[in-house]
Amino acid sequence: MIKAIAVDMDGTFLNSDNDYNRERFAKIYSKMQSRNIKFIVASGNQYAQLRSFFPDQEQEVTFVSENGALAFINNQLVHKAVFDQTTVQTVLDLLTNFPFKVGTILCGVSKAYLLQNETKEFKNIAQKYYYQLAEVASFSFLPEDEFVKFALEVPNEQVSEVVDFINQQYASKVVAVSSGHSSVDLIIPNMHKGKALQLLLENWGIAPSELLAFGDGNNDLEMLTLAGYSYAMKNGSKDAIETAHYIAPSSDEDGVLTVIESLLAKDEIKTRSKEL
Template sequence: MTVKMIAVDMDGTFLNSQQDYDRKSFNQLYKQMKQQNVRFVVASGNQYYQLKSFFPEIAEELSFVAENGAYVVSEGKEIFTGEIDSSTIHEVLTILADFKEGHTILCGKNSAYVAESEPDSFVEHGKKYYHRLKKVPNLFEVKDDTLFKFALSFPVEQVGEVLDQLHQALGDKVTPVSSGHGDVDLIIPGIHKAHGLLQLQELWGIKKHEVAAFGDSGNDLEMLKHAEYSYAMRNGQPKVKVAAKEIILSNDENGVLVKIAELLGN
């Protein structure tokens, strides 16, 4: 088997419960990837600026499918940027106002935005995933940015029910996907992690049968179905385990790095 691209989700997959990874092991594997001309791609629902921070020495060499595919950057160059038009943004914000226990971050290319009325605890939670997060009087007034995603947070036990309600309320305007914990992303229909990987495959001439992908949540499903070699974490959601070809060790057992070593022939 020849793998030329390895795509990893971050939270719950590449990162352990402490929001970190075995940097020494990864650095050794990354050197091998470069020697074997294997591309390493970070594919996450999180913000580009947050994702870069995990790889300070090599961020400019890597490719990022950020914001669930809405923003794709390779070696510091923008490859793809999605956009939700302003009338849809307003319509979705109006619908979200009816979800009393939900909290909303509006995600754009330059920054993410949160309403001043949101509790401090939610804003602090948001800053973990969105290193550029601005408080604004209200989200209806956000302008001068390309907006491409809503990041929502709900009590964990409500997520299943909320996803159903959002599907019904939003129709085909945006697609709700679970991204783990109590988080739900509203993404542009058809713009997901697999779409982002395709942009990079075209850039590099990499075929589907040369792609390996790792994930744990609902927003990884398209990517896992797309990749020839697909791996779900032992700690992953049940539907993700069904979609993947193999279930591997959990994110707290270095599951991704163990499997990458195997893929590289170690």
């Protein structure tokens, strides 16, 4: 029996227009509520941005943001994992000295921060995903905040190189994961979507075998591994597809909603081979 459903957002729940079928979801969500099924948004994005997508359900939806560093229930922060200040400064120094340009967003509990001299294009990208965003003159003096993630924009052809280098040289301090295209997230070691979901499930008395999860990227792998019923999107990464038990139609085909509708029609989920 499914007792909780967790969805990634970009490339999973959201389509190419950065939206979803809201009328269709409202009907599905009503059915989930009637069955007391928890609905969890689990994303690398900022809490304020995630909440904006669910104006009619934000009080009931559980949000796991910043790749698992923060979790909110009923708009209340219930879980927080932060970097120590020394690690933050070490990573910022590393990024400053990279042999090629790395766009950097320093993600805090209260706000996200980027440098005033970043390109206009990068600032536009940042504003799309970070609703609480501030520009700073320098990272030499850190803002008054606690920090949970570094969001990087690197040349697409350099993504694997950056991920491999950081994970080899700085594994005890940060973990680098590709979050799609030219985006790389640096997250707290052993703190990811899967870990945050596990803590929530334990609090609710729900077993991982009762969790249905959807994802498309490499920052979803631990979540997909945890869930008893895991779906990678047809448009997902190779690793996500290999990790998940099943494949869902693409995000542009309302894949998440289609699968949930189908599974809600059953009292139990029968074992199936991978299929669309």
